[in-house]
Amino acid sequence: MRVDDLGCTIAGRTLLAGVCFSIDHGEALAVLGPSGAGKSLVLRCLLGLAPSEAKVTGRLQWEGREVSLADRDALAQLRGRGLALVPQAAAASLDPMRTVGAQLREVCALHDTDGRPNERLEEVGLAAEFADRHPHALSGGQAQRVALALALACRPALLLADEPMAALDCVSQAELVELLVRRCAAEQVALVLVSHDLARVVRCCARAIVLDGGRMVARGPLAELLAAPPEPTTAAMVLAAARRG
Amino acid sequence: MNMSLETGSSGHVHEDMLVGRGLTVGERLRGVDLELGRSTGLAVIGRSGSGKSTLARALVGLEPELAGSLRLAGRELVGSPRAAWAELRARVQLVWQDPATALDPNLTIRRSIDEARLLAGRDRYGRDDPRAAALMERVALGPELLGRVPGALSGGQRQRAAIARALAAEPELLIVDEITSALDRPVAWTIVDLLRSLRTASIGLVMISHDLSFLPGTVEDVLVLAGGRPVESGPVTSVLTAPQAAATRALVDAAPRL
Numbered sequence: 343m344r345v346d347d348l349g350c351t352i353a354g355r356t357l358l359a360g361v362c363f364s365i366d367h368g369e370a371l372a373v374l375g376p377s378g379a380g381k382s383l384v385l386r387c388l389l390g391l392a393p394s395e396a397k398v399t400g401r402l403q404w405e406g407r408e409v410s411l412a413d414r415d416a417l418a419q420l421r422g423r424g425l426a427l428v429p430q431a432a433a434a435s436l437d438p439m440r441t442v443g444a445q446l447r448e449v450c451a452l453h454d455t456d457g458r459p460n461e462r463l464e465e466v467g468l469a470a471e472f473a474d475r476h477p478h479a480l481s482g483g484q485a486q487r488v489a490l491a492l493a494l495a496c497r498p499a500l501l502l503a504d505e506p507m508a509a510l511d512c513v514s515q516a517e518l519v520e521l522l523v524r525r526c527a528a529e530q531v532a533l534v535l536v537s538h539d540l541a542r543v544v545r546c547c548a549r550a551i552v553l554d555g556g557r558m559v560a561r562g563p564l565a566e567l568l569a570a571p572p573e574p575t576t577a578a579m580v581l582a583a584a585r586r587g
Numbered sequence: 588m589n590m591s592l593e594t595g596s597s598g599h600v601h602e603d604m605l606v607g608r609g610l611t612v613g614e615r616l617r618g619v620d621l622e623l624g625r626s627t628g629l630a631v632i633g634r635s636g637s638g639k640s641t642l643a644r645a646l647v648g649l650e651p652e653l654a655g656s657l658r659l660a661g662r663e664l665v666g667s668p669r670a671a672w673a674e675l676r677a678r679v680q681l682v683w684q685d686p687a688t689a690l691d692p693n694l695t696i697r698r699s700i701d702e703a704r705l706l707a708g709r710d711r712y713g714r715d716d717p718r719a720a721a722l723m724e725r726v727a728l729g730p731e732l733l734g735r736v737p738g739a740l741s742g743g744q745r746q747r748a749a750i751a752r753a754l755a756a757e758p759e760l761l762i763v764d765e766i767t768s769a770l771d772r773p774v775a776w777t778i779v780d781l782l783r784s785l786r787t788a789s790i791g792l793v794m795i796s797h798d799l800s801f802l803p804g805t806v807e808d809v810l811v812l813a814g815g816r817p818v819e820s821g822p823v824t825s826v827l828t829a830p831q832a833a834a835t836r837a838l839v840d841a842a843p844r845l
Binding site: 375376377378481482483508509510511512513514515517538539540541542544568578579580581582583584585586587 | 838
């Protein structure tokens with residue numbers, strides 16, 4: 343999959359410009375940058391879920407096909423089995439009125455995939471009894487695992503994860519990142535992991551792009567960006583992640 | 588298991604303003620002992636659900652079920668009428684985790700600061716009162732932001748404004764509950780540096796965090812909670828380098844490193 347020249351403007355204000363990256367099956371790419379850099383907006387544009395007043399430009403090369411990023415209907419067709427999202431606030435993304443199992447079955451039915459909730463839950467390290475729980479009876483880490491199970495339920499080719507660990511404690515963060523990378527590698531799913539925590543993603547993503555102010559300011563192998571930050575935003579991030587006391 | 592933090596590991600004995608013994612809130616917090624004052628630099632660490640925020644809320648009188656003993660300058664607060672807790676508000680301030688919801692969205696920063704002063708029994712800052720600008724300078728915000736509402740500020744600015752609001756009450760002790768977790772790391776460090784500068788101005792600090800890298804240099808002591816109970820405490824340097832409790836080891840092991 344390749345994203346070419348993604349741009350987004352709202353009311354004449356440029357929020358994203360010139361964002362390009364490519365990713366292969368089973369590969370993990372980190373999207374890094376400070377708050378407000380446009381990281382989440384990149385994901386929303388790829389999903390065809392940018393704000394309705396936004397003008398999105400650019401192209402998505404998808405398994406030999408080219409899709410215009412302005413074509414929300416075409417992007418809607420890709421949601422589910424093509425692209426899936428693990429949102430930042432997992433608990434808020436779940437339907438509070440329905441059990442976890444019912445939500446898993448619904449997603450599978452919508453996308454015509456095999457819907458056995460217990461197996462889906464097992465894949466993300468949750469016992470079968472979680473299928474009968476409502477979202478309010480889940481911890482933050484458990485809700486995030488359910489969101490991951492929902493995203494993986496349709497066997498997407500590309501998983502977009504928007505700071506999925508930001509609201510979790512550090513033990514749960516480490517567990518979730520490990521799970522995310524392990525599941526994606528096992529199913530040959532490409533993973534785009536948005537994060538502002540460089541230290542958290544450094545062991546699981548081989549490559550990264552760095553955004554600041556809606557522009558791509560750096561890209562390349564994460565190890566190289568760390569060893570020799572090419573510009574100030576990356577340098578500030580590396581410095582802050584390395585700082586001890 | 589009870590434990591007490593008699594003095595800071597810095598060695599100087601301090602006059603404890605707030606002393607908790609066997610602090611308990613239902614099943615969420617069990618038997619915490621602590622002694623807090625102007626020279627306190629204490630981190631409370633633990634996983635989600637370990638009771639950290641419950642302890643913070645209990646220390647500012649926001650947990651009605653609080654049992655045990657909490658003495659403010661020698662006077663027992665637990666079981667006292669609400670009026671007895673009023674003095675606590677002026678002397679101990681809590682800064683909340685989420686900068687997006689910590690401040691009243693309808694109030695300008697100036698009015699939020701005034702509200703905090705009135706609640707703490709202090710006089711309100713006047714329209715061009717230099718104290719308001721000085722307070723903003725203390726948290727590295729320009730005075731022009733006094734007229735803005737929280738929605739017009741970035742996350743880092745909002746967290747600074749929330750700290751300014753807490754400082755407006757002129758507290759002896761500041762409790763900060765995961766105030767950097769919603770911020771990106773470079774911004775988070777600027778907030779930690781701000782907390783350090785407040786400590787040198789003799790404001791005690793209780794810092795709730797699951798990010799251990801912010802602790803050394805900011806606080807001297809650490810209290811580890813697991814399942815609502817205190818499981819380990821001591822100087823930051825020794826607890827983080829040679830953790831004894833399984834819960835502490837899990838936190839140290841999970842800390843991301845470059």
